[in-house]
Amino acid sequence: xxxxxxxxxxxxxxxxxxxxxxxxxxxxxxxxxxxxxxxxxxxxxxxxxxxxxxxxxxxxxxxxxxxxxxxxxxxxxxxxxxxxxxxxxxxxxxxxxxxxxxxxxxxxxxxxxxxxxxxxxxxxxxxxxxxxxxxxxxxxxxxxxxxxxxxxxxxxxxxxxxxxxxxxxxxxxxxxxxxxxxxxxxxxxxxxxxxxxxxxxxxxxxxxxxxxxxxxxxxxxxxxxxxxxxxxxxxxxxxxxxxxxxxxxxxxxxxxxxxxxxxxxxxxxxxxxxxxxxxxxxxxxxxxxxxxxxxxxxxxxxxxxxxxxxxxxxxxxxxxxxxxxxxxxxxxxxxxxxxxxxxxxxxxxxxxxxxxxxxxxxxxxxxxxxxxxxxxxxxxxxxxxxxxxxxxxxxxxxxxxxxxxxxxxxxxxxxxxxxxxxxxxxxxxxxxxxxxxxxxxxxxxxxxxxxxxxxxxxxxxxxxxxxxxxxxxxxxxxxxxxxxxxxxxxxxxxxxxxxxxxxxxxxxxxxxxxxxxxxxxxxxxxxxxxxxxxxxxxxxxxxxxxxxxxxxxxxxxxxxxxxxxxxxxxxxxxxxxxxxxx
Amino acid sequence: xxxxxxxxxxxxxxxxxxxxxxxxxxxxxxxxxxxxxxxxxxxxxxxxxxxxxxxxxxxxxxxxxxxxxxxxxxxxxxxxxxxxxxxxxxxxxxxxxxxxxxxxxxxxxxxxxxxxxxxxxxxxxxxxxxxxxxxxxxxxxxxxxxxxxxxxxxxxxxxxxxx
Ligand SMILES: Cc1ncc(C[n+]2csc(CCOP(=O)(O)OP(=O)(O)O)c2C)c(N)n1
Ligand SMILES: [Mg+2]
Numbered sequence: 001x002x003x004x005x006x007x008x009x010x011x012x013x014x015x016x017x018x019x020x021x022x023x024x025x026x027x028x029x030x031x032x033x034x035x036x037x038x039x040x041x042x043x044x045x046x047x048x049x050x051x052x053x054x055x056x057x058x059x060x061x062x063x064x065x066x067x068x069x070x071x072x073x074x075x076x077x078x079x080x081x082x083x084x085x086x087x088x089x090x091x092x093x094x095x096x097x098x099x100x101x102x103x104x105x106x107x108x109x110x111x112x113x114x115x116x117x118x119x120x121x122x123x124x125x126x127x128x129x130x131x132x133x134x135x136x137x138x139x140x141x142x143x144x145x146x147x148x149x150x151x152x153x154x155x156x157x158x159x160x161x162x163x164x165x166x167x168x169x170x171x172x173x174x175x176x177x178x179x180x181x182x183x184x185x186x187x188x189x190x191x192x193x194x195x196x197x198x199x200x201x202x203x204x205x206x207x208x209x210x211x212x213x214x215x216x217x218x219x220x221x222x223x224x225x226x227x228x229x230x231x232x233x234x235x236x237x238x239x240x241x242x243x244x245x246x247x248x249x250x251x252x253x254x255x256x257x258x259x260x261x262x263x264x265x266x267x268x269x270x271x272x273x274x275x276x277x278x279x280x281x282x283x284x285x286x287x288x289x290x291x292x293x294x295x296x297x298x299x300x301x302x303x304x305x306x307x308x309x310x311x312x313x314x315x316x317x318x319x320x321x322x323x324x325x326x327x328x329x330x331x332x333x334x335x336x337x338x339x340x341x342x343x344x345x346x347x348x349x350x351x352x353x354x355x356x357x358x359x360x361x362x363x364x365x366x367x368x369x370x371x372x373x374x375x376x377x378x379x380x381x382x383x384x385x386x387x388x389x390x391x392x393x394x395x396x397x398x399x400x401x402x403x404x405x406x407x408x409x410x411x412x413x414x415x416x417x418x419x420x421x422x423x424x425x426x427x428x429x430x431x432x433x434x435x436x437x438x439x440x441x442x443x444x445x446x447x448x449x450x451x452x453x454x455x456x457x458x459x460x461x462x463x464x465x466x467x468x469x470x471x472x473x474x475x476x477x478x479x480x481x482x483x484x485x486x487x488x489x490x491x492x493x494x495x496x497x498x499x500x501x502x503x504x505x506x507x508x509x510x511x512x513x514x515x516x517x518x519x520x521x522x523x524x525x526x527x528x529x530x531x532x533x534x535x536x537x538x539x540x541x542x543x544x545x546x547x548x549x550x551x552x553x554x555x556x557x558x559x560x561x562x563x564x565x566x567x568x569x570x571x572x573x574x575x576x577x578x579x580x581x582x
Numbered sequence: 583x584x585x586x587x588x589x590x591x592x593x594x595x596x597x598x599x600x601x602x603x604x605x606x607x608x609x610x611x612x613x614x615x616x617x618x619x620x621x622x623x624x625x626x627x628x629x630x631x632x633x634x635x636x637x638x639x640x641x642x643x644x645x646x647x648x649x650x651x652x653x654x655x656x657x658x659x660x661x662x663x664x665x666x667x668x669x670x671x672x673x674x675x676x677x678x679x680x681x682x683x684x685x686x687x688x689x690x691x692x693x694x695x696x697x698x699x700x701x702x703x704x705x706x707x708x709x710x711x712x713x714x715x716x717x718x719x720x721x722x723x724x725x726x727x728x729x730x731x732x733x734x735x736x737x738x739x740x741x742x743x744x745x
Pocket of ligand 2: 485491
């Protein structure tokens, strides 16, 4: 990789590799490093010990470190940083790295490695870190020369945070962390092989504008790229300017306020009828920072064949996301924020307005889909309905909490019923769908925003995948609120078994559950069990009033409840199963 | 459709596995892959022969460009180009077959580069088709061993792939 060597490479203090690593982090303005020590990183821990700028958060399992750093990044937009030891430290971290990679989260992961001379000898706690992580990082490095360390870490931050973001790993052998070099942190790095496109093509943006203005049945479909690219203001402005319907993917929630009447809800496998039908039936589709994945449009052949005349404009910073599953008519590669700004300016400068009559007819059509009220559930139920809990959570937190979730039915209900008004408030694993992220995500968020309300909506199965982090929360006083929608089942698995496997509930019942109240107490927190609908709101209020305590709300919910609507796997978007169909 | 992708990559440890890993992870075909340093020692040049629809090859190109170590990707099949492959074949060449074997090699402009009283080793360069044709012209039973480098390609005329 070509780099402009800093002119003063010969000057600067002499530091050990370990000290250099930590100094680089502090130069990058890193507040927190989430990690776990071990033999290969002992010099780095020693260097951490000797300074105060970068704070280390000791997790209880490396997976937790990665998820917490990832959650911090999702909530703040700044890169998350994790530090783990070689061998098992790395393999434990892989789930967290892959989770961040699938959702394009900027992270820098520093891993210890056995000394350079021992590499390849099957040394104690050796693994091929660069090899194991290669398919789930944006890039990775093995640093063999201490003189290359600072510039490599600079490159890692640069690559992680530019273009389509992602995790970058820097593997540091123990001897490299012990050797010394002159420290100089470059302001900039130049990589001839890496220069992500930022500015969208003007001609394409004009074409997009014309298509949008000529549309009779337009739809704006916004994904996680708009959140990552800080474009929610522009998304909202464009949607309001044109008065077009707008849907968000699971990852895009909050990129337009859910209270806006043009927001038709989330789309996809568990999307609303109005979002999925508008998506399937529109004549012009504007996709912003989204990737037409299988959980969103279902079967791409059905999506295309069901409406072959639909024109698609796709804005994305990653050219490989465009025309991957669905052929696009007007591709625009660039930063979504900049492209939308240009598009808005063009529309404002021109005299043309969207076809008002066509738009009114389209909105009338959408109203009939909305009238299906596809998210309705039994509000009079004597058993606690999970949807009701999320609605109450929204009320109690005034719709302004950071909500993390795990993976399963509870995740979908949180996405459907917590009406997000702002971006970066909804923190979940969309791409990899990793159970266990919820609690460490909440830790990362709470560290970043100590004053904010942070709720983790979880399930009794998911929470047990990183439950050990309750101890970390105690150590660092992280008073997050856990909302455990306890249905005694891996609910999402049970739902699929009910629909597609003849009610054979193979291994999805959660037997031998712990007493979560006692468990929370054993870790030094507050536990509450809620069993009646009438007690839900009170318990939530009490939990959030306990400002300085972590509260584990174990809420016993309806075992039989399913997530609706549902587009079965491999089906088309308009082939939804609704609650009333069963 | 068959495509010949020419790729400039940083001459870094691991660059080859990033490219090869991309093909296996995403289920793309590799018919052949060659790699060696270029006149600029910091860069290597790879030639990959792959097959797939236009959409797939477009995705392959985009995904390759996304790799941080990849400096440039060109689909040689999109323009006028020259492709060559080197093959070494060891054949049975004893008794009455010996003369015939030499003649066949000559027709294909192969060179005999090693000889024993029972065998020839023949060196042959050309397009993949030509090498295939040569093998087909031989009696299957006569072939003892074949080694092929895979295709290397270059643009015709002034068309140059540079960083
Ligand atoms: C690490 C991991 N293993 C397995 C799965 C498959 N899976 C998806 S949802 C789910 C059940 C989750 O159960 P629970 O946390 O109780 O949530 P619920 O669906 O009941 O709300 C499972 C096993 C997964 N997503 N992640
Ligand atoms: Mg459950």
